[in-house]
Amino acid sequence: MSSTNTGTLLSCKNVEAGYGASQVLFGVGLEIREGEVVTLLGRNGMGKSTTIKTIIGALKPKGGEIHFAGEKLNGLKADSIARRGIAIVPEGRMCFPNLTVEEHLIAFADNRSGQQDRWTLDRIYSIFPRLKERYRNLGSQLSGGEQQLLAIGRALSTNPKLLILDEATEGLAPLVREEIWRCLDMLREAGQTILVVDKYVQRLIRLADRHVILEKGHVAWEGSSAELDSDRSLWKTYLGV
Known part of the structure; x- marks a missing residue:
């Protein structure tokens, strides 16, 4: 599907990227349609974070093209890409302690998607009641799980067209992880377009529409949740599950 087709929000074609002389991505292709939840899967070091960095402009692609909402992103700076409606919940949360x-x-409040039913403060508090309880607390006074909820809420406050979550449940207690999965289910039902990098495959199958597996900087497989669920050989070969 071309990036000019109706419904395609993000289109990455033959993307190559790396660090210095070390190439990490070799012709990666990725497409996300409006309202879809798509995952980027693979073992550590396979190129997931590099793909995300290239999409958001933190890393300049060495080849290929990236289009977002019909506009070419190659050459744009990270802040300019963010203003076009891409928000990331980064690994490590990066909350301000003070x-x-x-x-x-x-x-961070903005309406970058231009939608009428936007994510207001009250709406964010409605899906993250724990943040409402802690609204006066400093970032340094929050638990790791609360900081992660805040990082998601902060990204939503920009009203992004595309929300990217990079290892949003990493290092969190099971109960907190489940709270985040519940919130992501609610975002999906609200029509939010989401790209997720995470390792909990069974839970991602319940959440996402489609999955893309990276292996050594190449797209090794892509398909639906039903297809991934039914072929456990993919889990063993590419995911180490």
């Missing part, structure tokens, strides 16, 4: 929960959400 800002309160509410200050985080207000400081």
Whole structure:
């Protein structure tokens, strides 16, 4: 499907990228349609984070093309790409220790998607009641799980067209992980387009529409949740599950 086709939000074609003389991505292709939840899977070191960095402009592609909402992103700086409606929940959360929960959400508030049913402060609190309880707490006073919820809420406050989550459940207790999965289910039902990098395949199958598996910087497989669920050889070969 071409990036010019109706419904395609993100289109990556033959993307090559790396660090210095070390090439990491070799002709990666990835497409996400509006309202879809897509995962990027693979063992550590296979190119998932590099793909995300290239999409958001933190790393300049060495080849290929990236289109978002019909516009070519190659050559644009990260802040310019973000203003076009891509928000990332980064690995490591990156909350500001001296800002309160509410200050985080207000400081980043925008409507980059131009939608009428936007993510207001009250709407974010409605799906993250724990943030409402902690609205006066500083970032440094939150638990790891609460910081992750805040990082998601902060990204939503920009009202992105595409929300990217990079290892959003990494290192969290099972109960907190389940709270994040529940919130992602709600975002999917609300029509939010999402790209997820995570290792909990069984839970991702329940959440996502499609999956893309990377192996040594190449797309090794892509398909639906039903296809991934039914072929456990893929799990063993590419995911180490």
